[in-house]
Amino acid sequence: MTTANTSSLTMYEKLWQSHLVEEKAGETPLLYVDRHLIHEVTSPQAFANLRFHNRPVRHPERTIATMDHNISTRSIEIDAAGEGAANQLRALEKNCKDFGIELFGMGHKNQGIAHVMGPELGLTLPGTIIVCGDSHTATHGAFGALAFGIGTSEVEHVFATQTLRQTKAKTMKIEVKGHVGKGISAKDIILAIIGKTGSAGATGYVVEYCGEAIEALSMEERMTVCNMSIEFGAKAGLVAPDQTTFDYVEGKEYAPKGEVFQQAVSDWKKLKSDDDAVFDSVITLEAKNIKAQVTWGTNPGQVISVDGCVPSPDNFSDPIEKESCISALAYMDLTAGTKITDISVNKVFIGSCTNSRIEDLRAAANVVKDYTAKGQSVQSTVDAIIVPGSYRVKAQAESEGLDKIFSKAGFEWRLPGCSMCLGMNDDVLGEGDRCASTSNRNFEGRQGRGSRTHLVSPEMAAAAAITGHFVDLNS
Amino acid sequence: MEKFTTHTGLVVPLDIANVDTDQIIPKQFLQKTERVGFGKHLFHDSRYLDHSGNEPNPEFILNKPEYKEASILLARENFGCGSSREHAPWALEEYGFKVVIAPSFADIFYGNCINIGLLPIKLSEDEIEQLFNQADGAKLNLTVDLANNTVSYGEVSFTFELGQFHKYCLEEGVDSVGWTLNKLDTIKTFEANMPAWQ
Numbered sequence: 001m002t003t004a005n006t007s008s009l010t011m012y013e014k015l016w017q018s019h020l021v022e023e024k025a026g027e028t029p030l031l032y033v034d035r036h037l038i039h040e041v042t043s044p045q046a047f048a049n050l051r052f053h054n055r056p057v058r059h060p061e062r063t064i065a066t067m068d069h070n071i072s073t074r075s076i077e078i079d080a081a082g083e084g085a086a087n088q089l090r091a092l093e094k095n096c097k098d099f100g101i102e103l104f105g106m107g108h109k110n111q112g113i114a115h116v117m118g119p120e121l122g123l124t125l126p127g128t129i130i131v132c133g134d135s136h137t138a139t140h141g142a143f144g145a146l147a148f149g150i151g152t153s154e155v156e157h158v159f160a161t162q163t164l165r166q167t168k169a170k171t172m173k174i175e176v177k178g179h180v181g182k183g184i185s186a187k188d189i190i191l192a193i194i195g196k197t198g199s200a201g202a203t204g205y206v207v208e209y210c211g212e213a214i215e216a217l218s219m220e221e222r223m224t225v226c227n228m229s230i231e232f233g234a235k236a237g238l239v240a241p242d243q244t245t246f247d248y249v250e251g252k253e254y255a256p257k258g259e260v261f262q263q264a265v266s267d268w269k270k271l272k273s274d275d276d277a278v279f280d281s282v283i284t285l286e287a288k289n290i291k292a293q294v295t296w297g298t299n300p301g302q303v304i305s306v307d308g309c310v311p312s313p314d315n316f317s318d319p320i321e322k323e324s325c326i327s328a329l330a331y332m333d334l335t336a337g338t339k340i341t342d343i344s345v346n347k348v349f350i351g352s353c354t355n356s357r358i359e360d361l362r363a364a365a366n367v368v369k370d371y372t373a374k375g376q377s378v379q380s381t382v383d384a385i386i387v388p389g390s391y392r393v394k395a396q397a398e399s400e401g402l403d404k405i406f407s408k409a410g411f412e413w414r415l416p417g418c419s420m421c422l423g424m425n426d427d428v429l430g431e432g433d434r435c436a437s438t439s440n441r442n443f444e445g446r447q448g449r450g451s452r453t454h455l456v457s458p459e460m461a462a463a464a465a466i467t468g469h470f471v472d473l474n475s
Numbered sequence: 476m477e478k479f480t481t482h483t484g485l486v487v488p489l490d491i492a493n494v495d496t497d498q499i500i501p502k503q504f505l506q507k508t509e510r511v512g513f514g515k516h517l518f519h520d521s522r523y524l525d526h527s528g529n530e531p532n533p534e535f536i537l538n539k540p541e542y543k544e545a546s547i548l549l550a551r552e553n554f555g556c557g558s559s560r561e562h563a564p565w566a567l568e569e570y571g572f573k574v575v576i577a578p579s580f581a582d583i584f585y586g587n588c589i590n591i592g593l594l595p596i597k598l599s600e601d602e603i604e605q606l607f608n609q610a611d612g613a614k615l616n617l618t619v620d621l622a623n624n625t626v627s628y629g630e631v632s633f634t635f636e637l638g639q640f641h642k643y644c645l646e647e648g649v650d651s652v653g654w655t656l657n658k659l660d661t662i663k664t665f666e667a668n669m670p671a672w673q
Contacts, residue, residue, distance in 0.1 A: 028640040044508035084506025135559040151561035151587035161655045200553040256672040264672035
């Protein structure tokens with residue numbers, strides 16, 4: 001039993017304390033919310049309730065709206081993704097106008113997936129609490145912000161009060177020791193973590209990722225890791241802010257400037273967990289053991305290294321995991337023992353709030369270039385789309401000529417949005433389609449009823465598009 | 476929000492672990508600006524054989540006639556994982572569920588249920604197993620007593636835990652936004668002390 005120094009705190013506890021508005025016997029603690037991101041799908045009912053009660057948005061300047069979930073990736077026309085989507089997009093326009101909220105609408109230079117747009121504009125800051133009606137809000141934890149997804153009732157609560165009631169979570173430290181091998185991406189790190197913990201391994205916890213392998217990551221890579229915290233049940237994921245963080249934030253459009261920025265950095269440096277802080281749970285991984293990952297099942301915990309084989313139900317002793325394996329193999333139409341590299345795909349999706357940033361696109365483009373140099377392009381049996389995370393990412397990629405590399409190799413270069421990650425627009429898989437996807441969820445029906453999703457890194461998705469199957473790029 | 480005191484109803488057992496909110500309400504039904512119209516799409520892909528939802532799947536447990544009147548959903552571990560969509564509890568509520576019982580829930584889903592007055596009850600694995608054994612053949616009617624934190628049938632009674640404030644909000648049907656707006660002075664004091672960069 002470790003004796004805790006009561007003055008030692010984890011980063012989560014520091015964030016909690018600095019945002020605690022009120023803690024009163026018999027009431028759930030009240031926390032201050034610094035930044036609220038909203039989109040068209042989970043906000044309309046919250047605005048409707050505000051109107052019903054005749055309540056204003058208390059701090060409209062602390063909320064930023066974007067259109068991302070159900071927009072078309074082929075056209076910037078608001079009607080391009082169908083009537084239901086258009087109704088929600090128009091409702092968002094009206095709501096933002098009526099309540100004084102800044103909106104990045106169709107084709108705006110700042111428009112993008114909420115979790116790509118927030119960080120690149122400097123709306124995401126260390127030491128803040130950030131919420132959004134979307135479970136991948138955990139992405140912003142990469143900055144040392146306490147960031148988590150909320151439901152629509154909570155969206156309304158934040159609108160009206162700029163606070164939220166939250167039950168304190170337990171703390172989990174996930175240390176990734178040493179350095180990953182060549183060609184191993186942030187996506188592989190987080191999939192390996194989820195493979196170890198299982199898809200509900202961190203329910204009730206806020207996770208802090210640390211260790212040399214995490215410290216070595218760029219901000220975009222840290223976002224990929226934190227993004228998938230929800231996929232093993234965590235309330236939020238955190239990485240301690242450091243020089244990498246401060247350098248990224250400095251100069252961004254909405255970030256503090258000058259002396260205020262200097263003061264902020266000095267405050268942010270105090271955020272990291274104290275050396276002797278005690279976590280409720282600690283998990284350790286050796287980075288050198290992490291290989292490229294591919295999910296084989298219907299939850300993100302059902303994942304294996306690319307040099308492995310589809311597992312058999314007999315590999316699981318836990319009866320629920322065994323049962324989950326049986327139903328996953330049936331849904332995925334996979335046979336135990338099949339080599340992962342023998343699994344063929346007919347669809348490829350590179351995008352989503354997990355993997356649609358410029359570094360993701362560069363990584364995918366590098367793989368594509370290697371193949372095109374050998375005269376290879378996207379397999380005729382494969383449809384492959386690339387959906388940048390925001391208009392800024394799109395513009396940057398085009399300035400670097402990445403769009404040309406992709407288009408020349410047979411990929412479709414699309415407009416930004418959430419797209420096929422959840423398929424609320426027309427980017428949907430058909431029944432029986434098998435997709436290498438850089439998104440975050442391989443749930444049954446997630447990308448389309450009866451469709452089969454394998455979660456992978458951008459590099460793996462690019463290689464799968466060209467070869468038609470998964471590839472161990474390091475062998 | 477309606478007040479929750481006690482509820483007695485038929486239990487339908489959904490014997491699947493890790494039921495995610497995409498399964499509870501698929502994305503194509505989220506394109507609404509109102510809070511109604513979700514119940515008929517609950518568990519759409521399992522419940523209907525066709526895309527448009529006209530052909531009920533006779534194998535799916537909610538479609539079995541004996542469970543038609545069920546108002547308590549008995550589920551397995553990690554119920555409600557994945558997307559934060561509150562449309563999932565809205566759909567369950569609109570279908571007619573008052574209570575969901577499981578050994579564990581995903582955090583966001585659990586909070587969303589509380590916020591709309593759909594009672595999520597966590598019981599131990601053993602208690603859940605016992606309920607699954609009883610629920611076959613639509614023979615299990617449970618009484619949930621919120622004041623006493625109990626779930627009971629016949630002589631059997633299980634106790635569940637619920638946060639004090641959550642319980643109060645459910646019992647009184649509290650408008651939680653209004654409740655917090657009464658504390659505006661405290662919030663303003665907090666704001667006055669925040670650093671400039673925040």
